Amino acid sequence: MSVTSALPTDVLRQQDPELAEILLGELRRQSTSLQLIAAENFTSPAVLAALGSPLANKYAEGYPGARHHGGCELVDVAERLAVERAKALFGAAHANVQAHSGSSAVLAAYAALLRPGDTVLALGLHSGGHLTHGSPANFSGRWFDFVGYGVDAETGLIDHDQVRHLARNHRPKAIVCGSIAYPRHIDYAFFREVADEVGAYLIADAAHPIGLVAGGAAPNPVPYADVVCATTHKVLRGPRGGMILCGTPELAERIDRAVFPFTQGGAQMHTIAAKAVAFGEAAGPAFAAYVHRVVANARTLAALLEAEGFTVTTGGTDTHLITVDPAPLGVDGRSARGRLAAAGIVLDCCVLPHDDGRGLRLGTAAVTTQGMGEPEMARIAALMAGVLRGTVEPARAREEVRELTGDFPPYPA
Numbered sequence: 230m231s232v233t234s235a236l237p238t239d240v241l242r243q244q245d246p247e248l249a250e251i252l253l254g255e256l257r258r259q260s261t262s263l264q265l266i267a268a269e270n271f272t273s274p275a276v277l278a279a280l281g282s283p284l285a286n287k288y289a290e291g292y293p294g295a296r297h298h299g300g301c302e303l304v305d306v307a308e309r310l311a312v313e314r315a316k317a318l319f320g321a322a323h324a325n326v327q328a329h330s331g332s333s334a335v336l337a338a339y340a341a342l343l344r345p346g347d348t349v350l351a352l353g354l355h356s357g358g359h360l361t362h363g364s365p366a367n368f369s370g371r372w373f374d375f376v377g378y379g380v381d382a383e384t385g386l387i388d389h390d391q392v393r394h395l396a397r398n399h400r401p402k403a404i405v406c407g408s409i410a411y412p413r414h415i416d417y418a419f420f421r422e423v424a425d426e427v428g429a430y431l432i433a434d435a436a437h438p439i440g441l442v443a444g445g446a447a448p449n450p451v452p453y454a455d456v457v458c459a460t461t462h463k464v465l466r467g468p469r470g471g472m473i474l475c476g477t478p479e480l481a482e483r484i485d486r487a488v489f490p491f492t493q494g495g496a497q498m499h500t501i502a503a504k505a506v507a508f509g510e511a512a513g514p515a516f517a518a519y520v521h522r523v524v525a526n527a528r529t530l531a532a533l534l535e536a537e538g539f540t541v542t543t544g545g546t547d548t549h550l551i552t553v554d555p556a557p558l559g560v561d562g563r564s565a566r567g568r569l570a571a572a573g574i575v576l577d578c579c580v581l582p583h584d585d586g587r588g589l590r591l592g593t594a595a596v597t598t599q600g601m602g603e604p605e606m607a608r609i610a611a612l613m614a615g616v617l618r619g620t621v622e623p624a625r626a627r628e629e630v631r632e633l634t635g636d637f638p639p640y641p642a
């Protein structure tokens with residue numbers, strides 16, 4: 230298999246064959262198994278090139294035109310380009326592209342708007358909230374007083390009545406909307422209305438859907454939220470990293486100061502350059518077509534999984550993300566994940582709205598980047614059901630995954 234377009238490893242292979250072998254092995258794993266983890270994707274060779282560039286050498290604390298280091302003339306241009314592209318892509322008045330990750334972006338948003346001990350209303354962790362939405366294992370749960378809203382046990386949809394009720398009762402300083410597992414569009418206008426009623430800030434944590442937003446396949450939270458936190462590496466298909474957007478300029482300075490110097494040090498200029506490349510890619514018609522195919526594939530896959538007997542949360546999806554309960558096939562989420570992994574089908578477990586058990590969470594961003602469509606979704610659904618029912622031998626399933634992925638190399642030679 231040719232891997233050189235994704236990994237120019239000649240130098241590495243000569244100097245450090247031990248590590249080069251690990252990188253090549255990982256590329257082989259990604260290319261020969263099915264990447265259905267909803268938060269993953271394949272970045273372009275151009276994004277990888279920016280990540281592996283000498284911008285990695287540059288120290289650049291501060292912001293363009295106001296750095297604490299010399300020699301920032303060119304990286305300033307790169308960061309301004311990333312900021313301008315992000316603003317244009319999402320219709321934002323302000324963009325901070327320095328957040329090292331989605332979690333760092335949320336930390337900075339809280340730092341900009343809240344004081345320790347403030348009350349925050351967010352989707353509960355058992356309903357699909359992220360660690361940064363009040364987990365006791367995370368800074369958020371330690372430093373703020375989180376109140377969790379949930380999803381309806383039957384429909385799996387966010388319980389709007391409960392959101393309104395809890396907001397009126399607890400008078401939170403901020404309301405967070407966003408999830409790691411919610412397959413439907415979020416009604417940002419509703420959350421804005423509730424936030425206004427109780428005088429709370431609205432923070433949209435759009436880490437998952439922001440790539441769909443870029444291509445016009447999901448509603449844009451920027452006009453509604455005071456602050457939008459996002460990642461650049463999920464459906465958006467950029468480098469691992471975070472981003473913060475504001476619809477108006479009012480909070481711009483507070484957000485920037487909350488990122489640096491409050492919660493971070495020097496910006497990662499190679500990552501920021503790679504973000505600029507990804508924003509450039511996402512602005513084109515090919516990316517819009519891509520995200521619409523991502524959603525079409527997810528809808529197809531959800532319907533096929535339901536036909537195979539899986540219980541599909543909310544009965545389907547609006548996005549790239551699907552959560553299912555495999556219990557009707559006679560297996561719980563955790564063992565299902567293990568059996569599928571052995572067949573080369575890589576996905577995650579997740580919480581389920583209707584019980585304490587675990588379900589499966591999967592997404593179509595990566596396989597769609599590879600060029601897979603409806604016929605491949607049918608093969609994937611049949612394989613998943615076959616593996617879990619035990620009607621397809623594990624070795625046979627692994628071989629079929631190899632054949633399928635062999636026709637769709639993520640980094641063609």
Ligand SMILES: *Cc1c(COP(=O)(O)O)cnc(C)c1O
Pocket residue numbers: 268330331332333335359361407408409434435436437460470471
């Ligand atoms: C992925 C995600 C994050 C965190 O992103 P990291 O880059 O892993 O820190 C935060 N919030 C939500 C809703 C997410 O889906």
